[in-house]
Amino acid sequence: MKKYHVSTTINGEPVEFLCEPQQTLLDVLRDTLNLTGSKEGCASGDCGACTVIVDGRMVCSCLMLGVEAEGRTVTTVEGIATGDTLHPVQQKFLEHAALQCGFCTPGFIVAAKALLDENPNPTEEEARYWLAGNLCRCTGYDKIIRAVLDAASEMRREAAE
Amino acid sequence: MPGLSFIAPTTIDEAVRALASAPGLAKCLAGGTDLLVQLRSGRSRPELIVDTKRIPDLIGIRDAGDHFVIGAATPGASISACAPLCRAWPGITEAVDLIGSQQIQGRASLGGNLCNASPAADSVPAVIAARATCVVAGPEGTREVPVEAIVTGPGQTSLKKGEFLVEFHVPKPAPHQSDAYLRFIPRTEMDIAVVGCAVNVTLGERGVCRDARVVLGAVAPTPILVPEAAEALVGHWLDEETLARLDAAARRASKPITDKRGTIEYRIKVAGVLARRTAAIAFKRAGEC
Ligand SMILES: Cc1cc2nc3c(=O)[nH]c(=O)nc-3n(C[C@H](O)[C@H](O)[C@H](O)COP(=O)(O)OP(=O)(O)OC[C@H]3O[C@@H](n4cnc5c(N)ncnc54)[C@H](O)[C@@H]3O)c2cc1C
Ligand code: FES
Ligand code: FES
Numbered sequence: 001m002k003k004y005h006v007s008t009t010i011n012g013e014p015v016e017f018l019c020e021p022q023q024t025l026l027d028v029l030r031d032t033l034n035l036t037g038s039k040e041g042c043a044s045g046d047c048g049a050c051t052v053i054v055d056g057r058m059v060c061s062c063l064m065l066g067v068e069a070e071g072r073t074v075t076t077v078e079g080i081a082t083g084d085t086l087h088p089v090q091q092k093f094l095e096h097a098a099l100q101c102g103f104c105t106p107g108f109i110v111a112a113k114a115l116l117d118e119n120p121n122p123t124e125e126e127a128r129y130w131l132a133g134n135l136c137r138c139t140g141y142d143k144i145i146r147a148v149l150d151a152a153s154e155m156r157r158e159a160a161e
Numbered sequence: 162m163p164g165l166s167f168i169a170p171t172t173i174d175e176a177v178r179a180l181a182s183a184p185g186l187a188k189c190l191a192g193g194t195d196l197l198v199q200l201r202s203g204r205s206r207p208e209l210i211v212d213t214k215r216i217p218d219l220i221g222i223r224d225a226g227d228h229f230v231i232g233a234a235t236p237g238a239s240i241s242a243c244a245p246l247c248r249a250w251p252g253i254t255e256a257v258d259l260i261g262s263q264q265i266q267g268r269a270s271l272g273g274n275l276c277n278a279s280p281a282a283d284s285v286p287a288v289i290a291a292r293a294t295c296v297v298a299g300p301e302g303t304r305e306v307p308v309e310a311i312v313t314g315p316g317q318t319s320l321k322k323g324e325f326l327v328e329f330h331v332p333k334p335a336p337h338q339s340d341a342y343l344r345f346i347p348r349t350e351m352d353i354a355v356v357g358c359a360v361n362v363t364l365g366e367r368g369v370c371r372d373a374r375v376v377l378g379a380v381a382p383t384p385i386l387v388p389e390a391a392e393a394l395v396g397h398w399l400d401e402e403t404l405a406r407l408d409a410a411a412r413r414a415s416k417p418i419t420d421k422r423g424t425i426e427y428r429i430k431v432a433g434v435l436a437r438r439t440a441a442i443a444f445k446r447a448g449e450c
Contacts, residue, residue, distance in 0.1 A: 004167060021167035021210060022200060044198050048264055057238055057267035063197045064268070065190070067167050068212060111263065133262020 008069040010035070011079025019066035026050045028066035029076060037077035037106045041135070048134035051107040052076045058114040060133075077106035080113055088151040088158070089113050098147035100138035108134050112148045120156055124149060169212035173298045173327060176211055181300045181323030183209040189325050191219075191234040192268030194261065195277040211325075218327050219272070222246060227333055233272025233295070233326040241266070249333055251446060252340030252359055256287040259344060272326045278312045278383070279353075285312070285384045286359035286376035287342040293331040299324035312383045338363040339446035343439045344378070345431050347422070354379045355423045358411070358435040360443040362394060368448055370394045375407070375440075380415035380432050387414040390436060399444045404437045411436035 003018040010033070019028050024043075029035040029052070041047035043062045050061040053075040061076075080087045089112045092098070099105045108131065115122060115130045122130065127148050128141075136144065170176040180187045185208035190196055199205035213219045219234040222243045229246055240246065240257045247254045260269045260283050274282045275295070289309045297304050300323040308329070311318050320326070334340075340361040344354035357378030365371035375390035393406035417428035 001164075002166060021165045024197065043201060045194055045261065045265055048262065051264055054267070057236065058264050059267040060194075060264045063193050063265075065167065065193065065197070065210070065212075068169075068190075068193075068214075070169070114263075130263050133264045 004067045006067055006070050008071065009073045011075060017066070021065065021067055023066045024062050025052070025064040025066050025069055025074070026061040028069070029061060032066075035076050035078050039103055039106055041103065041107075046133075046135065047104070048107040048111060048131075049104055051110045051134065053110060053114055058111055075110070077110050080109055087113060088154045089116065089148065092147040092151040092154065093144075096143045096147035096150065098139060098143040104134060104136040104138075108136070108144055108148075112151065115148070116152050116155055120152060120159070122149070122152060127152075164208055165210065166208065167210045167212065169215045171215045171217075173216060173218060176213060176216060176325060177298055177300055177323055179209065179211050180325060185209070187211060189213050189272075189276070191270040191273040192236055192265075193273075194265050194269045195273055195279075213272075213325065216327075225330070229331045229333065231271055231329040231331060233328055234270045237261075237266040237269045238263075240271070246331075250287070250291055250331065250340055252342040252361065252443065253284065253287040253291060253331070256284045256342035256344075256357075256359065259283045259342075271329055275308065275311055276318055276320070276326060278314070278316050278318050280315055280382055280384065281354040281357065281379040282384065283342070283344055283354060283357055283378070286357050286378045287340060287361075288329065288331065289384060289386060290340055290359040290361035290374040290376045291331050292361075292374065293329050295329050296327040297324050298327050303327065305330070309384070309386055314382045334450070335363050337365070337447050337450060338372070339443055339450055341439045341442035341446060343435055343442070345435055353422065356380055356415075356417075356428055356431045356435050357384075358432070358439040360394075360436070360439045362440070362443045362447050364444070364447045368398060368444075370397055370399070370444070375411070375436060377411060377415060377432055377436070380417040380428055385414060387411060389414065394440065399440060404440070407436050407440055408433035 039049035041049035045060045052061045187209040188207040190212045219232040223230040274284045342359045344357040346352035359376045361374045363372040373391040373394040375387045378384045390410040397403040412433040415429045415432040
């Protein structure tokens with residue numbers, strides 16, 4: 001099968017890879033680039049475990065081809081922390097124990113960060129709707145929502161300082 | 162998928178040439194939220210994928226005076242973020258907003274929703290109700306057709322080999338014209354419509370309806386324009402008698418199937434109820450603008 005050469009930016013770094021046309025961005029991230037933070041829960045756009053941000057928009061990496069990443073800017077869960085400092089969303093997930101098995105967590109972290117970048121002060125309802133495309137089979141969502149809203153207020157406090 | 166190729170042309174001509182000269186099945190790619198699912202399941206086995214998102218005409222929303230131009234591959238998130246469009250056609254933008262999750266909104270387009278040709282596609286009824294047209298490019302040049310002329314059956318369109326959708330032209334509303342879209346699903350998010358209904362009305366003197374379009378989704382092989390339902394509204398206020406006639410016309414037009422989301426009887430009943438509720442919202446909005 002013909003391979004395509006793709007130049008893109010992932011988590012701020014220029015990255016080049018070869019991929020087959022039917023490979024998804026998720027396949028490439030996990031199997032070619034060893035960025036295994038993004039998970040494959042369903043491969044059909046339903047669970048959000050593969051959520052990444054492409055050119056400022058969050059998308060399911062299982063529903064995007066690797067070849068489509070040419071010239072785009074991709075952020076995965078591996079690019080959310082700054083060096084060793086966790087992003088407030090990540091920190092609050094730990095503090096609130098907003099995970100059990102953790103399979104859904106990378107997708108939630110990326111989606112929650114995208115939410116707070118766009119809306120620093122979401123209501124609980126807004127947060128729940130925004131995260132409706134992320135499924136969790138363990139937590140019952142409540143702790144996740146609490147962590148996200150707490151991260152939002154933390155980030156507003158930091159921004160005010 | 163032996164022999165699959167991919168191209169991402171930057172002009173309409175280049176895309177038409179590629180689609181027209183492919184010996185086997187060639188598929189356009191917009192957001193991929195239908196196409197990638199179908200590739201994976203084996204339901205679609207193209208030999209060429211043509212990514213349309215690098216053609217400038219297909220991305221973005223423009224104000225063209227008496228109408229809006231929406232690029233066929235513009236993602237839902239951009240459509241919901243377009244304030245003038247949301248003000249002009251709250252029904253269209255609320256319908257687009259219903260498509261999938263925030264992640265799906267990052268990619269899902271109007272062109273993909275239409276050309277995937279699902280009877281339950283959420284954006285299609287509202288776009289048809291607004292008398293929108295679409296520009297189709299092909300080997301013989303471009304043609305402009307009403308949106309309702311595109312879908313011919315589940316998964317089937319009237320597009321010929323080498324043709325693809327460039328953009329939608331959505332007329333601007335007249336004074337006291339507005340729209341609404343409602344779908345009925347068993348949960349609050351992330352499901353496919355049991356029934357969808359779009360109503361677009363223009364009110365005249367003393368709030369009497371002088372023009373209407375009613376479109377139902379998920380109750381026939383394609384979204385259906387229901388002229389009898391529009392006739393039930395024109396010349397009337399939205400009183401109980403009018404609502405009852407609208408309800409009956411919507412039920413008569415519904416030719417649904419039974420599936421896991423609902424039976425024939427249930428869908429027909431819901432079509433009538435949803436038509437009433439959607440009309441109430443459209444009338445209220447039209448009275449306020
Ligand atoms: C989790 C999930 C939830 C969903 N929820 C909903 C929902 O609530 N309501 C709903 O209506 N849909 C829903 N969908 C289906 C899908 O998201 C929509 O139909 C979407 O609008 C498709 O747009 P796209 O840009 O992703 O299309 P693509 O997948 O890129 O394309 C779809 C089809 O259209 C063709 N096509 C694309 N662009 C063109 C063009 N310019 N010219 C000609 N043909 C073209 C493609 O070849 C393909 O056959 C959902 C999908 C998923 C995965
Ligand atoms: S793996 Fe992509 S949405 Fe589930
Ligand atoms: S913690 Fe297990 S799926 Fe969410």
